[in-house]
Amino acid sequence: MNSKPLSGSNSRTPEESKDNVTRLTEKREKILEGALRVFLAQGYSASMDAIAAEAGVAKQTVYSHFKDKHSLFSALIDRLLDHFVSAGLTADLLSLDAASFIRKISHITLSRMDDWEYVSLLRLIIGESGRFPELSELYVSHMVKPGIQKLADYLRANQQVRFSDPDATARIIHGALINFVILQEVMHGKHAMPMPRERLINSIVDMVLFAGEQGKQSS
Amino acid sequence: MNSKPLSGSNSRTPEESKDNVTRLTEKREKILEGALRVFLAQGYSASMDAIAAEAGVAKQTVYSHFKDKHSLFSALIDRLLDHFVSAGLTADLLSLDAASFIRKISHITLSRMDDWEYVSLLRLIIGESGRFPELSELYVSHMVKPGIQKLADYLRANQQVRFSDPDATARIIHGALINFVILQEVMHGKHAMPMPRERLINSIVDMVLFAGEQGKQSS
DNA sequence: CTAATGCTAGACTGGTAAGTATGATGCCTT
DNA sequence: AAGGCATCATACTTACCAGTCTAGCATTAG
Numbered sequence: 001m002n003s004k005p006l007s008g009s010n011s012r013t014p015e016e017s018k019d020n021v022t023r024l025t026e027k028r029e030k031i032l033e034g035a036l037r038v039f040l041a042q043g044y045s046a047s048m049d050a051i052a053a054e055a056g057v058a059k060q061t062v063y064s065h066f067k068d069k070h071s072l073f074s075a076l077i078d079r080l081l082d083h084f085v086s087a088g089l090t091a092d093l094l095s096l097d098a099a100s101f102i103r104k105i106s107h108i109t110l111s112r113m114d115d116w117e118y119v120s121l122l123r124l125i126i127g128e129s130g131r132f133p134e135l136s137e138l139y140v141s142h143m144v145k146p147g148i149q150k151l152a153d154y155l156r157a158n159q160q161v162r163f164s165d166p167d168a169t170a171r172i173i174h175g176a177l178i179n180f181v182i183l184q185e186v187m188h189g190k191h192a193m194p195m196p197r198e199r200l201i202n203s204i205v206d207m208v209l210f211a212g213e214q215g216k217q218s219s
Numbered sequence: 220m221n222s223k224p225l226s227g228s229n230s231r232t233p234e235e236s237k238d239n240v241t242r243l244t245e246k247r248e249k250i251l252e253g254a255l256r257v258f259l260a261q262g263y264s265a266s267m268d269a270i271a272a273e274a275g276v277a278k279q280t281v282y283s284h285f286k287d288k289h290s291l292f293s294a295l296i297d298r299l300l301d302h303f304v305s306a307g308l309t310a311d312l313l314s315l316d317a318a319s320f321i322r323k324i325s326h327i328t329l330s331r332m333d334d335w336e337y338v339s340l341l342r343l344i345i346g347e348s349g350r351f352p353e354l355s356e357l358y359v360s361h362m363v364k365p366g367i368q369k370l371a372d373y374l375r376a377n378q379q380v381r382f383s384d385p386d387a388t389a390r391i392i393h394g395a396l397i398n399f400v401i402l403q404e405v406m407h408g409k410h411a412m413p414m415p416r417e418r419l420i421n422s423i424v425d426m427v428l429f430a431g432e433q434g435k436q437s438s
Numbered sequence: 439c440t441a442a443t444g445c446t447a448g449a450c451t452g453g454t455a456a457g458t459a460t461g462a463t464g465c466c467t468t
Numbered sequence: 469a470a471g472g473c474a475t476c477a478t479a480c481t482t483a484c485c486a487g488t489c490t491a492g493c494a495t496t497a498g
Binding site for chain 2: 041042043045120123124125126127128129130131133136137139140141144145148164165167168169171172174175176177178179180182183186187188189191192193195199200202203204206207208210
């Protein structure tokens with residue numbers, strides 16, 4: 001339980017010495033990591049004492065880095081959104097054919113089902129979207145909107161298949177995938193209504209490609 | 220709003236007298252209505268004092284009808300699930316052709332976007348799915364599963380269009396619709412990424428029908 | 439009338455939590 | 469060496485809240 005590896009160490013040891021800025025950001029990091037675990041596990045109702053304890057830091061230190069609980073919470077959500085946003089679709093995917101492309105981004109999206117942090121974040125943001133609408137709006141504008149936008153752009157630019165409404169189609173694909181995550185993991189529905197990811201992905205690919213056939217009148 | 224016409228077996232003063240059972244259920248009703256407003260507005264962290272006040276009832280009365288906060292909360296969610304479950308798809312829809320059927324149930328599902336109670340319930344159940352997994356499982360097994368089941372059954376039985384995987388297709392349709400509700404209303408995304416419901420529905424109909432064309436090889 | 443039952447209003451208990459205050463300790467800079 | 473700064477441990481203040489208790493009030497039934 002008790003852990004104090006830092007206190008009794010040597011005096012100087014230039015190798016390990018850290019300047020002020022480093023120490024500050026290190027503490028801030030520890031706090032955010034502790035807050036991450038506690039907030040994601042317990043929701044916004046988690047206590048600041050629990051967060052400080054989890055971070056291995058005095059409560060006062062938390063308050064010296066963050067004005068109050070809400071500031072810490074917002075900073076954490078910002079950070080998490082940034083983290084997950086970076087794992088979007090990269091440029092090399094754009095060269096794929098439609099079927100492979102849809103399949104690939106479906107796999108990427110559904111792979112987040114295995115990420116406890118992502119599932120908890122989703123639950124937390126939706127659950128607190130009443131109390132903190134600005135956070136859910138941040139989620140929408142930073143993660144959902146760009147994702148759907150890129151997907152729609154791909155569909156629009158694709159020469160292989162012509163889509164009558166790429167934006168709406170992108171929303172359908174995204175909705176089917178995210179709702180699968182919410183249903184299976186966030187709402188613990190995987191036991192009551194199991195379904196392998198592959199089946200969902202196959203059906204999505206089929207639907208999207210054959211829906212596109214409608215407008216395919218090039219040759 | 221509505222009075223109780225049930226009090227038939229009254230012995231004396233027929234006009235205004237109410238028997239014990241009626242009075243009991245009336246109080247219980249007031250409590251549940253107050254709890255509904257307060258829980259849906261503030262989440263599970265709402266105080267019992269606030270609920271009693273909103274219900275226009277003494278706090279002790281709340282505790283004489285419900286063992287504790289959790290019991291009241293569970294009873295309320297049960298009640299709400301029952302209420303929304305009843306508004307499902309009725310038998311007369313089954314005679315519609317595929318396009319009209321999909322369009323109709325899409326409209327029904329999306330009409331709940333305008334229902335503050337439904338949107339709040341969705342937020343509440345997802346938000347508390349960490350603390351109260353049994354409630355989200357109830358939601359899944361009582362509302363989502365039967366809904367998807369009926370939709371899949373329709374798709375499976377439909378002679379007009381043949382679907383290679385009706386269950387997965389039903390999930391896609393349902394996911395696209397529910398996620399639209401979550402994105403636009405629960406997470407306040409309707410300003411950041413507006414889209415008319417009709418556009419979504421049209422695209423869903425197109426996708427579903429043309430996807431079915433694939434397996435249509437009867438003649 | 440009387441007893442029973444349900445309700446009300448308010449006080450009370452015990453516990454938790456946000457945020458502050460205090461005094462001490464150790465590290466860095468000058 | 470000395471002052472400054474971040475940190476630490478702990479206690480404190482204030483407030484809220486779940487759940488209980490009490491005493492009085494109203495209606496109903498015997």
